[in-house]
Amino acid sequence: MLLSVKNLEVSYGNIKALHGINFDIEEGEIVCIIGANGAGKSTTLRAISRVVPVGPDSSMTFMGQNLLDYQADKVVSKLGISHVPEGRRLFGNLTVKENLQLATFARKDREKIPSDLELVFSIFPRLEERITQMAGTLSGGEQQMLAVGRALMSGRKLMILDEPSMGLAPLLMLDMFEALKKINAEGTTILLVEQNARLALRFAQRGYVLETGEVVLSGPSDELANNPEVQKAYLGG
Amino acid sequence: MTYFLQNFVNALQWGSFYALIALGYSMVYGVLLLFNFAHGDIFMVGSYIGFFVATGLVGLSAVGVITLPYWLILVLTILISMILTAFVGMLVERVGYRPLRDAPRASAAITGLMIGVILETLNLIMLGAERYKFPELLQTEIYELGGVSVTNKKIMIVFVSLLLMYLLNLFVMKTKWGMAMRAMAYDFAVVPLMGIPLNTIAALTFGLGSALAAAASILFGTAYPVMDPYMGVTIGWKAFVAAILGGRGSIVGAAVAGFILGFIEIFSASVFPSTYRDLIAYSIILFILVFRPHGLFGQEHTSKLRL
Numbered sequence: 001m002l003l004s005v006k007n008l009e010v011s012y013g014n015i016k017a018l019h020g021i022n023f024d025i026e027e028g029e030i031v032c033i034i035g036a037n038g039a040g041k042s043t044t045l046r047a048i049s050r051v052v053p054v055g056p057d058s059s060m061t062f063m064g065q066n067l068l069d070y071q072a073d074k075v076v077s078k079l080g081i082s083h084v085p086e087g088r089r090l091f092g093n094l095t096v097k098e099n100l101q102l103a104t105f106a107r108k109d110r111e112k113i114p115s116d117l118e119l120v121f122s123i124f125p126r127l128e129e130r131i132t133q134m135a136g137t138l139s140g141g142e143q144q145m146l147a148v149g150r151a152l153m154s155g156r157k158l159m160i161l162d163e164p165s166m167g168l169a170p171l172l173m174l175d176m177f178e179a180l181k182k183i184n185a186e187g188t189t190i191l192l193v194e195q196n197a198r199l200a201l202r203f204a205q206r207g208y209v210l211e212t213g214e215v216v217l218s219g220p221s222d223e224l225a226n227n228p229e230v231q232k233a234y235l236g237g
Numbered sequence: 238m239t240y241f242l243q244n245f246v247n248a249l250q251w252g253s254f255y256a257l258i259a260l261g262y263s264m265v266y267g268v269l270l271l272f273n274f275a276h277g278d279i280f281m282v283g284s285y286i287g288f289f290v291a292t293g294l295v296g297l298s299a300v301g302v303i304t305l306p307y308w309l310i311l312v313l314t315i316l317i318s319m320i321l322t323a324f325v326g327m328l329v330e331r332v333g334y335r336p337l338r339d340a341p342r343a344s345a346a347i348t349g350l351m352i353g354v355i356l357e358t359l360n361l362i363m364l365g366a367e368r369y370k371f372p373e374l375l376q377t378e379i380y381e382l383g384g385v386s387v388t389n390k391k392i393m394i395v396f397v398s399l400l401l402m403y404l405l406n407l408f409v410m411k412t413k414w415g416m417a418m419r420a421m422a423y424d425f426a427v428v429p430l431m432g433i434p435l436n437t438i439a440a441l442t443f444g445l446g447s448a449l450a451a452a453a454s455i456l457f458g459t460a461y462p463v464m465d466p467y468m469g470v471t472i473g474w475k476a477f478v479a480a481i482l483g484g485r486g487s488i489v490g491a492a493v494a495g496f497i498l499g500f501i502e503i504f505s506a507s508v509f510p511s512t513y514r515d516l517i518a519y520s521i522i523l524f525i526l527v528f529r530p531h532g533l534f535g536q537e538h539t540s541k542l543r544l
Contacts, residue, residue: 051430102433
């Protein structure tokens, strides 16, 4: 087990966003969490990245370590969990190169940085062409590439992605998911949350369905894709 | 023409003070979206630290423990005071601002003002109301250049200020810490996701700003040696105005606006009665801000505090 989440509760003020959800991720998997707007998908990822506080009975274990012992920056630098946030959130005032460099700020395994950079450029050759350009001037597709590339540079164990398809043209969405498959093949486990359930279930091996802060269904992707309820609610009948 | 050049030299000197102090306001604002209203008093603390360092070094030289020329004492005083004052700034961040990271901005502003009062009062308690005089480390020499009189002190002040600004720019543009500061100014919330400890960068920013204020205070002390616990208040507020004029969070803006403020002040005093100086200088700045509310180099982009 790479990541095990038990009874995860998150509240924003008096509003409970997650009502004690459970899920597991095995090493090497691609897992997706699907659900509507406001179901708690992003909150789940923020809890893993330790940027929102979790309830007292929640537990999260990553590679045998208690995730709750780590602060947000240490989750990345010590455990190797990288997070591609919703809306990319690149540093638009920095160049492509600087965005990639910055992600390695606290990495201890500095000897591996050059090969990781090569991996990023082999998956996204466009980034190498744009290396000196300001991140804020990239096209939407290129920005998403940089967001994923930057995450790859920050940690390689587990990559969590918040709506990687958002704002991309259909063809670019496919390219992005193909790239994620390549990253997965190079040894990075992937957890992604998506509103585009059809696409997510096509690429992930397993999925969880989140509804108003609770996991209502889970299973292999093809099972979920054939489930009448899922089809009705998320796949447009 | 000579009259103009004479004022020009004076304006450069005052601009240097304002610019160095304004940089501290602007860097902290850029990174943490708050104004450190204790910054003027950090300038005062830097001056007193400099006083004790300089007096100590002069004393040691006098009794022959070490023999240092005065110019070297001045350099050492600047460096040591910058380092020690940086720690004072980091302490202020740790004790005063870090616990308020998620509090409303007004709380941080009030805290800053109170920290300033605490620093002034601590100084009064420890050293009394007696005024100290900054030791004379540089004998004034006056050069006449085509009717304009320039002192070696003024040249030194402007030169050291520009050098420090150049080094700051190198640090911010070329090192990974500087890169992290720039990133934090753009999107605060995402910085931890890059594995970067926010608190380290926040402390570093306070440290850098305080070190620059300390440098400014030593330079100030060579030109205007009389010290008192409230010496940082007026110059601090003026530098704050420069930071706003330059554009909140803009390092280049703070430096440029510091000099602009120096020029406006000196030249309005040279044209109008000097008692009108502040009235005219700040009216001009208010006028500029009406047309450029984000300041001269400010951007409308504001850092995002949440993911």
